[in-house]
Amino acid sequence: MFLFPDRCVLCDGTVWGSDGGLCPMCRPMLIYSREPRCLKCGKMIGRSEREYCGDCLRIKHFFDRGFSLFVYNDPLRKSIYRLKYKNRQRYGYHFGKMAADHLGNEIKEMKVDAIIPVPLHPKREFSRGYNQAAVIAKKLGSELGIPVLEDYVLRVKNTAPLKLLEPGQRQNNLKNAFIMGQYDVKLNSIVLVDDIYTTGSTIDEISSLLKLHGTREVYFITVAAGMEK
Ligand SMILES: [Zn+2]
Numbered sequence: 001m002f003l004f005p006d007r008c009v010l011c012d013g014t015v016w017g018s019d020g021g022l023c024p025m026c027r028p029m030l031i032y033s034r035e036p037r038c039l040k041c042g043k044m045i046g047r048s049e050r051e052y053c054g055d056c057l058r059i060k061h062f063f064d065r066g067f068s069l070f071v072y073n074d075p076l077r078k079s080i081y082r083l084k085y086k087n088r089q090r091y092g093y094h095f096g097k098m099a100a101d102h103l104g105n106e107i108k109e110m111k112v113d114a115i116i117p118v119p120l121h122p123k124r125e126f127s128r129g130y131n132q133a134a135v136i137a138k139k140l141g142s143e144l145g146i147p148v149l150e151d152y153v154l155r156v157k158n159t160a161p162l163k164l165l166e167p168g169q170r171q172n173n174l175k176n177a178f179i180m181g182q183y184d185v186k187l188n189s190i191v192l193v194d195d196i197y198t199t200g201s202t203i204d205e206i207s208s209l210l211k212l213h214g215t216r217e218v219y220f221i222t223v224a225a226g227m228e229k
């Protein structure tokens, strides 16, 4: 087998191999999201007798259901930062493969027509050189044999980074941030792909737009989500 140097998604150290993207030291630091999970957003919840997390009990979501691959922790926070801001596009490929391996069954059960990455504003995508969500989505799609439609939804407002805003400001900030792209096909069921799930405001905004335009079921997959204590 031909081996080439790759980088570990967590420590950025060199790993050798054709796939994987994780060094043996870092492997135990990734915590796969598992049951008990919120039946709506997929976030891990501490107590198994509950069906939904506190957020999903309070907020009416527009998406139908979602899953995250990992519990958001400090090593992942740094990893996703490098994926977005330090040109580590390759991490997205690895996360896409991991999502296919660990959430493949959940995604197959969704029976979606297409995978749609959460779009970046063209200006931001140009300066970054890629949309990290699209990198993840393309690998996920090629692994599972599901088409990926990158421009089905477009971001037309270059919004302030959500982490700088209070939860109340987030939804306002996203108002009219997305429009439908120029597609003739109508998709009945889709899965959105993004890097992190926090309050779900971005996923909700896109879901409500899609449902307004005839998509009946909207699911999502993210690399990481927080865990409810
Ligand atoms: Zn490592």
Ligand SMILES: [Zn+2]
Pocket (backbone or CB within 6 Å): 038, 039, 040, 041, 042, 043, 052, 053, 054, 055, 056
């Ligand atoms: Zn939830």
